[in-house]
Amino acid sequence: MLIPPEFAPNFKPSLTQSVTVSSSIRRNIPIPMQDGVRLATDLSFPAEPGRYPVLLERTPYGKHQSVMVSIGAPEFLAANGYVVAVQDARGRFASEGIWYPFRDEAWGTHKDGFDTVEWLATQDWCDGQVGTFGGSFAGFNQYLHAGAPSPHLRAMFARQAACSLRDEWIYRGGAFELGFLLMWAARNSLEALRNRIAQIERICLEGQLDFLRYRPAVKNPLLSDPFDWIKDNLQLQDDEGYWKQFDVSPFHETFTVPTYHLASWFDIFLGGSLRNFIGMRHAGGSAEARRRHRLTIGPWMHGPRTDSELDGRKVGEVDFGPDARWDYKGEMLRWFDYVLKQKPNGFNKQPAVHYFVMGLNCWRTADDWPPPSVSYKEFYFDGRRSGSAASLNDGSLSWTPGDQDAPPARFLHDPNQPVETVGGNTLYSLTIQQPGESLGWKELNAEAGSRDQRTIEDRCLTFTSEPLDADLEVTGPVHARLFISSTAADTDFVVRLTDVFPDGRSMLVCDGIQRARYRESNYRPTLLDPGNVYELTVDLWATSYVFRQGHRLRAIVNSSSFPRFDVNPGTGESAATATGMVNAENTVYVDRERRSHLVLPVGA
Known part of the structure; x- marks a missing residue:
């Protein structure tokens, strides 16, 4: 990979985009990966200096406008005693590198999630504990830690995410998720192209000789096809070896990090969320393994606004009532406080599963999923x-x-x-x-x-x-x-x-x-x-x-x-x-x- 000696973000928000300015926020911190690529990261700190657990979201959607940023999670969690890191994924927005969704997240040639957790854990403002949070893309890249977890990864809160990229993201029952995937690919490829152009422009200005020396030229990553991943997803449907790199289930038995799984009845990744909870909880084979996992299933569609008047209760043409609304940020805080700070907030006394019963429009609990009485x-x-x-x-x-x-x-x-x-x-x-x-x-x-x-x-x-x-x-x-x-x-x-x-x-x-x-x-x-x-x-x-x-x-x-x-x-x-x-x-x-x-x- 061609990497300029000095880091400069590949993206800066426009003046029309709202970006919080605060002395407690450090922006575009370049976190180095093992191959030298630097991933731009924004850090939000508590008001008082000290050593704190760090919570990490890794996003392809722009750290300045990530899903967690959109609901105010970094400010909320920092105000409650956590350093919060929001990072642009490889090849996205301000970060360097080439984007190929999920390939470089965990246990492949590049281990960006692992490397980031390790870097955060060794900073003097971190107490050695790192948790991860986020949903959808930022939920699946959490689950991918299961293949190569950092010893400093101590807790996860994964919202609405797949277990197998093939079976719950790209395809379902062998049919291609056309409406979602093709439009998601097209929209996200616009940013991949913009990021690639920014990197090439910088190389042409500052590193022409490095660009010319690269051997073999045909393997220069900056000249690779930015649409390769879309073609692979479509053309390699029957290639079991290809999809293994995106399948969490083989690691269910060995993954021991306490994880909160958040799912919803009308979410596109419902099947994956349930598979991960069932697999990780049952494969461990002990009461301690089962204790590490929690599951909440609400009535919602995809997205984080479970506590809003609109998204928290209305699902398509049905209004499931005020009890359907759910405090997402508050539950995240309680989970991380319980696991990372050992606060006695009652989590250890609660049933493992909370689920919303549509039709009755109320919440119920169970000791497992599916409920043992079924x-x-x-x-x-x-x-x-x-x-x-x-x-x-x-x-x-x-x-x-x-x-x-x-x-x-x-x-x-x-x-x-x-x-x-x-x-x-x-x-x-x-x-x-x-x-x-x-x-x-x-x-x-x-x-x-x-x-x-x-x-x-x-x-x-x-x-x-x-x-x-x-x-x-x-x-x-x-x-x-x-x-x-x-x-x-x-x-x-x-x-x-x-x-x-x-x-x-x-x-x-x-x-x-x-x-x-x-x-x-x-x-x-x-x-x-x-x-x-x-x-x-x-x-x-x-x-x-x-x-x-x-x-x-x-x-x-x-x-x-x-x-x-x-x-x-x-x-x-x-x-x-x-x-x-x-x-x-x-x-x-x-x-x-x-x-x-x-x-x-x-x-x-």
């Missing part, structure tokens, strides 16, 4: 008409299997006319932006949350229960077990679980997708033999929801959710490279031998 019950698809849905088949849901000779339900999937996305665990915006304009949480979550599915049901199969005689609570993991066939070599199955209100609204509770060629393996796809019947499981992740007396449950089945996911071309090829598409006539079997059904967690 049992699982099968809810069968039935060919008999329910009389409640304007869908292709208007089928039923029943606690008992269908008739021996019940006819299957069929629908046509035309990849050129996909069924649109209506809500769910997603994160993308169709808002028209002006050049240089940034998106807020309102825009990013504009397509997410619980929304009425009736606008798409006429193009889908539905299976609806009778009105409930009593309330039914569903708390825990949800999945659908389907018996299917298709006329195409590959197709998708999307399953949505909804709450049908007495007025007819069909409100989304949870959903999932499974690409058929990945039904058996993430890395060894197998195509369908048209006409043969296959068993396939669709993971709807999890929920906690009370379906009220008089309401109905409904399963909606089809083969697309665009633009949230890429559209399966049906040819057996990747949608990223396919040039042709074929229609698929897809069949769901509901007879007694091939009993397609939901598996619901009840009895919490």
Whole structure:
């Protein structure tokens, strides 16, 4: 890497951007990595000099405007006795280096997270303890510490983040997270290009000979393709070796750092947050290991504003009430005080899990996730008409299997006319932006949350229960077990679980997708033999929801959710490279031998 001898930040906020000026804040501190690259870091200090624990957020979004900065976390935590470090990730904003998302975070050739923690821990204003905080990108890069944790890393607070980059960030059920990932990649590539230009301009002004001496020239990192990572994500879907560098699960058993996991029912990374909590807590195998982990699951969409009047309680088209609001900064402080300062604030006496029950709109606790009292019950698809849905088949849901000779339900999937996305665990915006304009949480979550599915049901199969005689609570993991066939070599199955209100609204509770060629393996796809019947499981992740007396449950089945996911071309090829598409006539079997059904967690 070509590194100028003197550090100068590659980015300075414009005069229109609000940046706090304070004697207790030091800006653009260059923290050196093992390869010589320097990462620009802002430090916020308590009012009184001394030695304190340090809390670190590492962000690709600009340390001057990071997610934690946007909610005032650095000032709040510094005022309560912590040094707070907010750092631009490699190749981002003021930092040097080349950006390739997550590759240089933890246990690869470069270990930027490890190096940063080690540097912070040895400063004379640090007491030797470092904690990490943040969410989304800054949540996953915390989890990546599990592969190479610093001995000075003593606590984490990770909000809404993946366990596997492949399975909960880039893809889900084998389908590409098109709406989120492609737009996220495009927006963040603008900054990657700006940063690259700034570095090249500086080399041309100050280090021409170093630039010319670099050998081999073709390997000069400043000349590398800034879009390589996007192409890799799309072209290497089946490359298990590539994705291992972004998978936290192999390190669950050995990771011992106390961690607070924050998740939400309509967040795009819900599945990863739950996998990390369950894996880290259970793999440790001891009461001490279990004690190190806490989990809170709220009803929210993606983002940190859980205590706001808007984002803290309204999720899509549903208002979950004032009790849904939650003090994010206050809970972070209590966690770090408990772990890093051993303050007796009651954390050791609280149950490990707090979760919000939608429908009842209240909080509950449990000793584990899923709650130990949960049992699982099968809810069968039935060919008999329910009389409640304007869908292709208007089928039923029943606690008992269908008739021996019940006819299957069929629908046509035309990849050129996909069924649109209506809500769910997603994160993308169709808002028209002006050049240089940034998106807020309102825009990013504009397509997410619980929304009425009736606008798409006429193009889908539905299976609806009778009105409930009593309330039914569903708390825990949800999945659908389907018996299917298709006329195409590959197709998708999307399953949505909804709450049908007495007025007819069909409100989304949870959903999932499974690409058929990945039904058996993430890395060894197998195509369908048209006409043969296959068993396939669709993971709807999890929920906690009370379906009220008089309401109905409904399963909606089809083969697309665009633009949230890429559209399966049906040819057996990747949608990223396919040039042709074929229609698929897809069949769901509901007879007694091939009993397609939901598996619901009840009895919490």
